[in-house]
Amino acid sequence: MSTLVVKDLTKTYLLRDGLRFSRLEAVKSVDFELTPGRTVALVGQSGSGKSTIAKLIAQLETPTSGTITLNGKPVGRRGRALAAYRDEVQMVFQDPFASLNPFHSIGHHLERPLLLHGKATKADVREKALALLERVNLSPAESFIDRKPHELSGGQRQRVAIARALAPEPSVLVADEPVSMLDVSVRLGVLNLLATLQREENLALLYITHDLATARHFSDEILVMYRGDVVEQGPSDDVILNPQAEFTKQLLVAAPEPGTNPRFLAEATRRGVPMPDHLAALEETT
Amino acid sequence: MAQTSSGRLAGLRRLLTPTFVIGAGLVIVITLFGLIAPFFVADPLAVDNAGMHGPTAQNVLGTTQTGQDVLAQLAWATRGSLMVGVIVAVLALFLSAFFGILGGYLGGWLDEVFSLFTNVVLILPGLPLMIVIGSYVQQRGLLLISIILAITSWAAAARVLRSQTLSIRNRDYVQAARIAGEKAHRIIAVEILPNLLPVMSSGFVFALITAILGEAGLSFIGIGVVGTQTWGSMLFYAQNGQALTLGAWWWFVPPGLMIALLGCGLSLINFSIDGIINPRLRTAPKQVKKAEKAEQVDKADDSAEQEEVMA
Amino acid sequence: MSDPALSTTLEEDRRGGGSSELGEPVLTVENLNVVYEVESPVHAVQDAAFSLRRGEILGLAGESGCGKTTLAYGLNQLHRPPARITSGSVTFHDRDGGDVDVLALEGESLRAFRWSKVAMVFQGAMNSLNPVLSIRTQLGDVFTTHRPHMDAAERLSRSKELLDLVGVDPSRINAYAHELSGGMRQRVMIAMALALDPQLMIMDEPTTALDVVVQREILQEILRLRQELGFAVIFITHDLPMLLEISDRIAVMRKGRIVEIDTAENLYFEPRDPYTRKLLGSFPSLTGEAGDFVRAGFDTEEGR
Numbered sequence: 001m002s003t004l005v006v007k008d009l010t011k012t013y014l015l016r017d018g019l020r021f022s023r024l025e026a027v028k029s030v031d032f033e034l035t036p037g038r039t040v041a042l043v044g045q046s047g048s049g050k051s052t053i054a055k056l057i058a059q060l061e062t063p064t065s066g067t068i069t070l071n072g073k074p075v076g077r078r079g080r081a082l083a084a085y086r087d088e089v090q091m092v093f094q095d096p097f098a099s100l101n102p103f104h105s106i107g108h109h110l111e112r113p114l115l116l117h118g119k120a121t122k123a124d125v126r127e128k129a130l131a132l133l134e135r136v137n138l139s140p141a142e143s144f145i146d147r148k149p150h151e152l153s154g155g156q157r158q159r160v161a162i163a164r165a166l167a168p169e170p171s172v173l174v175a176d177e178p179v180s181m182l183d184v185s186v187r188l189g190v191l192n193l194l195a196t197l198q199r200e201e202n203l204a205l206l207y208i209t210h211d212l213a214t215a216r217h218f219s220d221e222i223l224v225m226y227r228g229d230v231v232e233q234g235p236s237d238d239v240i241l242n243p244q245a246e247f248t249k250q251l252l253v254a255a256p257e258p259g260t261n262p263r264f265l266a267e268a269t270r271r272g273v274p275m276p277d278h279l280a281a282l283e284e285t286t
Numbered sequence: 287m288a289q290t291s292s293g294r295l296a297g298l299r300r301l302l303t304p305t306f307v308i309g310a311g312l313v314i315v316i317t318l319f320g321l322i323a324p325f326f327v328a329d330p331l332a333v334d335n336a337g338m339h340g341p342t343a344q345n346v347l348g349t350t351q352t353g354q355d356v357l358a359q360l361a362w363a364t365r366g367s368l369m370v371g372v373i374v375a376v377l378a379l380f381l382s383a384f385f386g387i388l389g390g391y392l393g394g395w396l397d398e399v400f401s402l403f404t405n406v407v408l409i410l411p412g413l414p415l416m417i418v419i420g421s422y423v424q425q426r427g428l429l430l431i432s433i434i435l436a437i438t439s440w441a442a443a444a445r446v447l448r449s450q451t452l453s454i455r456n457r458d459y460v461q462a463a464r465i466a467g468e469k470a471h472r473i474i475a476v477e478i479l480p481n482l483l484p485v486m487s488s489g490f491v492f493a494l495i496t497a498i499l500g501e502a503g504l505s506f507i508g509i510g511v512v513g514t515q516t517w518g519s520m521l522f523y524a525q526n527g528q529a530l531t532l533g534a535w536w537w538f539v540p541p542g543l544m545i546a547l548l549g550c551g552l553s554l555i556n557f558s559i560d561g562i563i564n565p566r567l568r569t570a571p572k573q574v575k576k577a578e579k580a581e582q583v584d585k586a587d588d589s590a591e592q593e594e595v596m597a
Numbered sequence: 598m599s600d601p602a603l604s605t606t607l608e609e610d611r612r613g614g615g616s617s618e619l620g621e622p623v624l625t626v627e628n629l630n631v632v633y634e635v636e637s638p639v640h641a642v643q644d645a646a647f648s649l650r651r652g653e654i655l656g657l658a659g660e661s662g663c664g665k666t667t668l669a670y671g672l673n674q675l676h677r678p679p680a681r682i683t684s685g686s687v688t689f690h691d692r693d694g695g696d697v698d699v700l701a702l703e704g705e706s707l708r709a710f711r712w713s714k715v716a717m718v719f720q721g722a723m724n725s726l727n728p729v730l731s732i733r734t735q736l737g738d739v740f741t742t743h744r745p746h747m748d749a750a751e752r753l754s755r756s757k758e759l760l761d762l763v764g765v766d767p768s769r770i771n772a773y774a775h776e777l778s779g780g781m782r783q784r785v786m787i788a789m790a791l792a793l794d795p796q797l798m799i800m801d802e803p804t805t806a807l808d809v810v811v812q813r814e815i816l817q818e819i820l821r822l823r824q825e826l827g828f829a830v831i832f833i834t835h836d837l838p839m840l841l842e843i844s845d846r847i848a849v850m851r852k853g854r855i856v857e858i859d860t861a862e863n864l865y866f867e868p869r870d871p872y873t874r875k876l877l878g879s880f881p882s883l884t885g886e887a888g889d890f891v892r893a894g895f896d897t898e899e900g901r
Contacts, residue, residue, distance in 0.1 A: 045808035086467045099458035103480040113466040183660040184879045213883040254813035256838035259882045267862045278877035
């Protein structure tokens with residue numbers, strides 16, 4: 001199992017406005033570590049640089065400075081070294097409507113990585129793809145494998161995207177806002193799937209999100225980003241329940257939370273009932 | 287597999303609009319005529335004393351000034367014009383795909399050079415260039431004319447393909463293919479190209495139209511293909527033989543009509559392809575009409591009710 | 598919460614406004630049906646019925662494709678073909694006492710009604726500002742069109758007043774859209790909606806595209822303005838926790854039907870419809886018990 005270490009990672013974009021050039025420091029000297037069996041959440045608002053970090057780790061972009069090492073070795077940038085890196089590090093994109101090619105069947109999206117990473121032969125690739133679909137709870141897999149992406153719902157597509165990322169049997173998975181484009185009622189299902197897979201495969205998971213609540217429940221460690229900087233970093237409960245950075249406090253105050261709202265607390269007292277736990281209530285009925 | 291084939295069928299059914307059927311019908315009939323008819327007609331170049339007479343049982347479409355059979359000429363000319371059209375369209379498609387897609391996907395200095403070249407070719411004035419080259423070269427074979435036409439007609443399509451490629455290149459599914467470890471050539475061929483097919487086929491049809499019209503224009507001013515009959519060359523000889531002033535309609539109407547019909551057919555096909563590329567174009571007016579109609583029916587019902595009440 | 602001051606402000610804002618006037622209806626919707634006349638017609642809104650009191654905030658919650666936007670557009674006859682209202686009625690009860698049958702309005706009277714009585718703020722509205730016109734021109738245009746008797750000086754002073762009202766520095770009135778942040782632009786859009794002193798604001802996901810901190814600021818602004826000006830609000834979003842905090846009543850929509858409509862308190866403490874319960878359960882509590890998030894058997898989703 002692998003450990004991915006990000007050290008002093010910086011990405012600067014050169015922007016051109018007419019003849020004037022300016023620098024945009026998307027990511028400024030960020031350090032963190034992804035270890036097997038642990039989930040790290042990267043929380044921030046749009047433009048905070050969290051998606052840039054995902055792209056840097058997935059090697060879709062090259063860092064301006066700083067290093068990413070996998071198991072102590074600097075990552076390969078091209079050729080065989082890059083292929084070896086791709087064997088270990090995979091990514092799930094934010095928008096399941098854009099991350100599957102509308103022209104190809106679901107099967108294509110799973111069979112290609114299986115073949116490319118030598119996880120299947122021509123003879124058993126379909127079988128392996130079916131197994132992957134079952135793995136992400138798309139069953140019966142036979143009914144999904146020949147469909148086109150547009151015939152699936154958002155949640156189903158995101159499951160396919162997760163299956164594709166799992167095909168090379170990676171040890172590190174980057175999930176860039178994996179549920180923010182999905183309907184609210186299917187979000188927890190997809191997150192639970194990711195969490196289950198993460199545990200079962202002992203993955204090192206980077207969960208990128210703007211949602212503090214899921215970040216807390218879903219990860220062991222939280223990094224809060226603000227304009228390219230990591231302003232706070234620590235165990236999830238510490239960051240949420242005892243925030244230190246001013247920005248984290250702002251985020252926490254701004255997030256809607258009926259459970260601590262004076263109006264509903266007062267109502268609970270008036271009714272003489274405890275605050276309801278809707279999540280638990282839902283489980284009892286299902 | 288059943289799913290996939292039903293998906294394809296649905297795609298086909300989407301293409302089968304009345305517009306497309308009429309367009310494709312016209313093109314198929316003309317193509318078949320050009321393919322088959324030359325085997326059954328008389329020698330188009332055979333000179334006869336019975337010149338310049340209208341349709342008879344012997345010469346269904348009459349004869350030219352020198353007594354050549356117009357139907358025979360038309361059959362061979364159709365074949366010639368179509369050949370020019372197809373060769374040009376294939377060449378233009380290849381050139382535009384090469385410069386547009388490759389430049390767009392690979393980016394960097396290659397893209398800069400490619401788009402500079404494309405833009406230079408784009409602003410070359412087509413017809414004057416063709417006239418210059420056409421009058422400079424003495425042996426103007428079918429292939430040469432086709433190449434000249436192709437060189438002057440691929441650039442616009444290349445720019446369209448480049449911009450499409452640029453937008454598709456940044457889509458998540460292409461990024462995902464990169465992360466999966468696909469090689470560049472496979473990403474272009476398997477992930478990007480299929481999504482460009484509608485645009486490319488529309489470009490192909492457009493190139494076909496312009497090539498046939500361009501060749502007709504060149505031939506009409508006398509610098510077209512030498513040695514092969516085309517619709518343009520027929521019109522050129524008809525003009526020289528003063529068919530118009532002599533009222534010999536059977537000589538110039540058939541090739542003119544063929545050009546018009548093929549152009550019409552190909553344009554109709556292009557409209558249907560546009561409808562696929564941009565479904566809104568196709569359905570929006572229909573939906574508005576449908577809703578309006580339902581509204582009227584409703585209102586009619588209302589007024590009928592009111593009348594009943596009044597009565 | 599770590600900053601009780603801020604949440605209290607929101608709380609006070611929510612409590613205040615218009616409650617003195619509560620009881621008198623401003624809008625009554627009866628059995629509204631909207632159908633999309635496509636190949637196989639889609640019944641996007643089925644028998645929607647509710648009434649809205651003066652100064653009340655009604656939250657409209659639901660997921661994509663549930664018909665909430667179609668319903669909101671229908672209230673104002675803003676729906677476009679192929680959508681069509683097949684039956685039902687929408688009655689607007691004017692402050693001056695008259696009742697308006699909204700669905701019977703046409704042409705000029707409909708146009709006047711839309712902005713001056715019922716105003717709308719759309720999703721991503723901040724991107725609908727004209728990039729080549731200044732804020733001043735665009736605000737002024739509203740008055741030129743709807744209040745032709747106003748002169749230039751009046752228009753300017755009223756425009757500045759509006760910007761001040763929504764928390765934008767009036768000195769920025771000559772700015773262009775690209776010079777303002779997303780939150781600022783959304784405030785300007787709210788200012789434009791408020792220009793003619795509407796009695797009802799329909800807001801379709803007005804804060805979805807904004808970051809959470811800015812979102813909270815805008816919400817506070819809306820609540821404060823509601824209190825000052827006494828307009829009613831129909832607030833559409835999929836974010837149920839947010840609705841719970843700002844709304845007086847909430848309607849939950851699913852597949853074109855309002856499955857449940859009740860006060861925010863009742864909905865939170867005693868949700869009746871299973872779908873409401875599911876939505877409520879879809880938002881894990883931020884500060885509640887952390888515990889074991891991955892729970893067996895909770896994979897209740899589509900796909901099987």
